[in-house]
Amino acid sequence: MSMVSAPPGKQTSEKRVIPNRLGTPFRRILASWEVLLFAVAVLIFIFNSLASPYFLDAWNLSDATFNFTEKAMIAFAMALLVISGEIDLSVASIIALASTAMGAAAQVGIGTPGLVLIGIGTGLACGIFNGVLVSVLKLPSIVVTIGTMSLFRGISYIVLGDQAYGKYPADFAYFGQGYVVWVFSFEFVLFIVLAILFAILLHATNFGRQVYAIGNNDFAARFSGIPVERVKFILFLLTGIMSGVAAVCLTSRLGSTRPSIAQGWELEVVTMVVLGGISILGGSGTIGGVVIAAFVMGLVTFGLGLLNVPGIVMSIFIGLLLIITIAIPIIARRIKAMSSR
Amino acid sequence: MHEVMGMAKLIRKRETLLFAIIVVMIAVFSTRAADFASPDNLAGIFNDTAILIILALAQMTVILTKSIDLSVAANLAFTGMAIAMMNAAFPGLPLIALILAAIVIGAALGSINGFLVWRLEIPPIVVTLGTLTIYRGMAFVLSGGAWVNAHQMTPIFLSVPRTPILGLPVLSWVAIIIVALMYMLLRYSQFGRSAYATGGNPTAAVYAGIDTGKTKFLAFVLSGALAGLSSYLWVSRYAVAYVDIANGFELDSVAACVIGGISIAGGVGSVAGTVLGALFLGVIKNALPVIGISPFTQMAISGTVIILAVVFNARRERNRGRIILRDRAAAEVAA
Numbered sequence: 098m099s100m101v102s103a104p105p106g107k108q109t110s111e112k113r114v115i116p117n118r119l120g121t122p123f124r125r126i127l128a129s130w131e132v133l134l135f136a137v138a139v140l141i142f143i144f145n146s147l148a149s150p151y152f153l154d155a156w157n158l159s160d161a162t163f164n165f166t167e168k169a170m171i172a173f174a175m176a177l178l179v180i181s182g183e184i185d186l187s188v189a190s191i192i193a194l195a196s197t198a199m200g201a202a203a204q205v206g207i208g209t210p211g212l213v214l215i216g217i218g219t220g221l222a223c224g225i226f227n228g229v230l231v232s233v234l235k236l237p238s239i240v241v242t243i244g245t246m247s248l249f250r251g252i253s254y255i256v257l258g259d260q261a262y263g264k265y266p267a268d269f270a271y272f273g274q275g276y277v278v279w280v281f282s283f284e285f286v287l288f289i290v291l292a293i294l295f296a297i298l299l300h301a302t303n304f305g306r307q308v309y310a311i312g313n314n315d316f317a318a319r320f321s322g323i324p325v326e327r328v329k330f331i332l333f334l335l336t337g338i339m340s341g342v343a344a345v346c347l348t349s350r351l352g353s354t355r356p357s358i359a360q361g362w363e364l365e366v367v368t369m370v371v372l373g374g375i376s377i378l379g380g381s382g383t384i385g386g387v388v389i390a391a392f393v394m395g396l397v398t399f400g401l402g403l404l405n406v407p408g409i410v411m412s413i414f415i416g417l418l419l420i421i422t423i424a425i426p427i428i429a430r431r432i433k434a435m436s437s438r
Numbered sequence: 439m440h441e442v443m444g445m446a447k448l449i450r451k452r453e454t455l456l457f458a459i460i461v462v463m464i465a466v467f468s469t470r471a472a473d474f475a476s477p478d479n480l481a482g483i484f485n486d487t488a489i490l491i492i493l494a495l496a497q498m499t500v501i502l503t504k505s506i507d508l509s510v511a512a513n514l515a516f517t518g519m520a521i522a523m524m525n526a527a528f529p530g531l532p533l534i535a536l537i538l539a540a541i542v543i544g545a546a547l548g549s550i551n552g553f554l555v556w557r558l559e560i561p562p563i564v565v566t567l568g569t570l571t572i573y574r575g576m577a578f579v580l581s582g583g584a585w586v587n588a589h590q591m592t593p594i595f596l597s598v599p600r601t602p603i604l605g606l607p608v609l610s611w612v613a614i615i616i617v618a619l620m621y622m623l624l625r626y627s628q629f630g631r632s633a634y635a636t637g638g639n640p641t642a643a644v645y646a647g648i649d650t651g652k653t654k655f656l657a658f659v660l661s662g663a664l665a666g667l668s669s670y671l672w673v674s675r676y677a678v679a680y681v682d683i684a685n686g687f688e689l690d691s692v693a694a695c696v697i698g699g700i701s702i703a704g705g706v707g708s709v710a711g712t713v714l715g716a717l718f719l720g721v722i723k724n725a726l727p728v729i730g731i732s733p734f735t736q737m738a739i740s741g742t743v744i745i746l747a748v749v750f751n752a753r754r755e756r757n758r759g760r761i762i763l764r765d766r767a768a769a770e771v772a773a
Contacts, residue, residue: 184563236748239506239563240702243692244744251738258734356734364567377561407583409681413575420568423560 130374130426134389141393145400152403159280163350165369165395166284167343168362169387172369173295174339176387178332179370180299180312182379185227185333186242188340189362190249195219195344197253200262200354209269216348217341223249224337231333232326246363253356262354273350284346288391291339296384308332312379361412368419369394377423394418452699456714463721471728479724481606487720488613489668489675493687494694494716495620495709496664501695502624503654504637504704505562509551510665511687512573517543518669519577522586522679529592536595540666547573548662552655562654570688578681588677599674609671616664621709633657637704693740694719697747718743 146153171188178185198219199212207215223245230241275283299305307328310318319325348354373390375382394415401411468475493510500507521540524531547569554565588596599609606614624630635643636650643650673679698715700707719740726733 230745230749234749234752236752237702240692240696240748241745243689244696244741244748246741247689247693247737248741248745251735251741254734254737255732258732361571364571367564367567371564377564407578409575409578412571413579416568416571416575420554420560420565420572423564424554424558427558427560 131383131386131389134372134374134386134393138389138393138396141396141400145396145403148400149403152400155280159282159285161395161399162282162285162288164398165391166282166288167346167350168366168369168394169288169391170291170343170346171336171339171362171366172373172387172391173291173384174332174336175366176370176373176375176382176384177295177299177305177308178336179367179375179377180379180382181308181329181332182312182315183231183238183329183332184242184367185238185336186363186367187223187227187245187249188336188343188366189359190246190253191220191223191337191340192344192347192359192362193253193356194223194249195341196348196354196358197256197262197356199344199348200265201256203265203269204262209266209271212265212269213272213345216345217338220337220339220341220344221334222337223340224334227337228330228333232330235326250356253358257354257356263352265349265352269349270352271349273346273348273352284350287342287346292384292388299384304328304331309380312376312381314380365394365415368415371419372422453708453710453714456698456711456718460714460718460721463718463725467721467725467729470730474725474728481610483720483724484613484717485607485610486724487716488609489671490687490690490694490720491613491713491716492616492664492668492671493691494698494712495616496661496668497688497691498695498698498700498707498709498712499620499624499633499657500562500654500661501692501700501702502633502637502704502707503650503657504640505555505654505657506566506692506702507548507551507658507661508563508566508688508692509547509569509573510661510691511684512570512577513544513547513662513665514669514672514684514687515681516547516573516577516580516669517666518673518683519581519586519679519681521670522591522673523581525592525595526586526590533592533594533598537667537670540670541663542666544666544669545659545663548658548660548665549655551662552658555658556651556655559651574681581679581681583681586673586679591674591677596674596677599671609675612667612671616667617709617713624709629653629656634705637701637706639705690719690740693744693747696744696751699747699751701751702748715747 151157175185175188195216199216202212202215227238227242227245230236230245231238272283277283277286299308307318307323310321310323311325311328315325344359347359351358369390370382370387371377372393373382373387375386397414397418398411401414464475464480473479493514496510497507517540520543521536524539525536551562551565551569554560554569555562599607599612601608603611624633632643632648632650632653635646635648636653640650643653672684676683694716695707695712696702696715697718698707698711698713700712700715722739722743723736726736726739
């Protein structure tokens with residue numbers, strides 16, 4: 098997607114210096130996707146507080162965070178996956194399967210630590226399954242995960258049919274309903290911690306650089322000695338684990354499991370990732386962008402909720418948001434190209 | 439280089455194999471329920487699968503051009519709601535006008551997808567994931583969440599697809615005609631050949647003077663138009679229109695294509711394969727209650743079948759022809 102313009106410098110210089118970090122002028126920072134997105138978030142915040150007198154309240158805002166924390170946890174892992182040029186459409190179905198596994202375990206009296214292990218373990222197993230299909234059998238991730246999307250949720254339907262699991266242990270409720278300090282819920286704190294961990298993983302480790310390299314040029318990455326398939330496998334595994342974590346939080350928050358749990362979340366997670374400035378073609382984007390995108394989506398849906406807009410109409414906004422945010426930079430580039438001609 | 443023609447090749451063809459599998463499946467199921475293989479029941483299964491066949495052919499055309507259309511079912515839901523409401527509000531409108539309206543509305547929604555893919559070069563999966571929610575949301579806005587029920591529809595609106603002609607209902611005949619038209623379109627028309635070329639080797643297609651962007655656009659318009667036509671068939675067949683009709687059906691259409699040997703990477707696949715892929719799903723769907731398996735297993739079965747089909751396709755695609763021109767030029771010209 099990003100066109101690398103040839104450096105205007107002199108080709109004949111005695112020694113070519115390739116800086117680690119290009120100096121970024123202040124104007125470029127201002128025009129960066131993350132800053133624009135942050136401005137949008139602030140605008141929505143101001144608009145919401147003007148539109149509804151109930152918006153600006155610490156507990157109310159704390160409630161609003163539940164709209165995005167679980168999805169954002171998956172979005173962090175999905176961001177890495179999309180940067181590497183792959184996608185996982187089965188994340189919502191992994192939640193359904195993990196939640197069903199936890200529900201079944203809860204019925205036979207397994208305690209909270211066991212349930213958490215089972216939830217995350219199911220996510221891990223699903224991630225391994227996707228990872229094997231994509232990186233060992235070398236199949237296209239879009240189709241594979243469309244398949245596993247129906248398979249994983251399909252297993253939940255076989256187990257549950259039109260039934261539901263309830264009866265979770267009392268202390269299991271903490272993950273989705275507990276608060277660490279004051280208005281800061283367990284989920285919100287986990288969201289922040291995970292954001293930091295993923296930001297470090299992507300932006301400050303060898304592994305992160307490999308993910309970018311693969312997304313930019315899979316071929317060149319291979320020739321540079323990057324274990325492309327192994328990195329992709331680990332990313333699917335991470336996405337599975339994060340879906341398992343999200344399943345623990347969501348199940349704990351709802352206190353029940355139906356096979357239709359988290360239906361359609363894959364779309365919202367992908368939207369969050371793309372809105373966060375991750376190129377859907379791979380190779381670029383930041384975790385910071387995804388964090389801001391999570392806030393934007395949470396604020397939009399919460400604000401619309403306060404205005405009594407039904408959920409399905411909100412999904413129109415999410416769909417529009419997805420397309421418009423991708424279209425804007427493309428149109429802007431066109432206009433720029435036209436005006437410079 | 440050339441393989442020996444004849445029997446060996448016919449057996450190795452995906453379509454033959456798939457056909458054989460379907461025949462074996464029917465034979466096995468009929469040991470459990472004697473009349474499963476009766477002509478009447480088979481005709482019933484075909485009629486049940488007719489809409490899936492049409493939508494799968496729509497999906498196939500898009501996939502051939504290296505794209506994907508996840509919005510077909512949402513398009514069907516919106517268009518179906520629109521014409522059902524038109525029918526309820528203006529019972530005097532002739533049926534042909536409603537069907538034309540369905541095709542035009544469907545094509546218009548498809549052209550939005552096509553435009554975004556062609557002119558803005560947004561990846562098709564993103565565009566149609568977005569329009570999937572938008573179109574279904576619009577169906578809600580249009581209807582206010584209300585249902586249009588059978589008693590609000592005119593008798594002719596409901597009866598036409600059921601009317602038998604030569605032993606088969608009109609619904610089945612429509613599917614047969616669409617299959618024939620799509621076969622000719624993809625095999626003999628300039629658009630059809632461009633669609634194969636666009637997906638098979640975009641670079642070579644551009645060098646050959648094919649406007650790959652426009653070809654994708656046309657594929658999306660065609661897909662939308664077929665979704666529009668299907669919307670009438672669906673609403674009339676099930677005699678009800680509501681926001682959630684055909685929910686998740688886009689995945690069935692992709693599944694039928696993948697099972698039928700359509701390469702998700704574009705450029706490979708046949709109409710016969712897609713039809714057989716749809717029939718494969720149709721037979722399973724109709725057999726589950728007959729052999730006493732819960733309908734809740736259907737989702738897991740289609741998932742498993744999609745995965746197996748992809749594994750199987752990948753084997754075959756590995757020894758595809760050489761691609762002489764690299765993708766770079768295509769990225770510069772069209773992408």
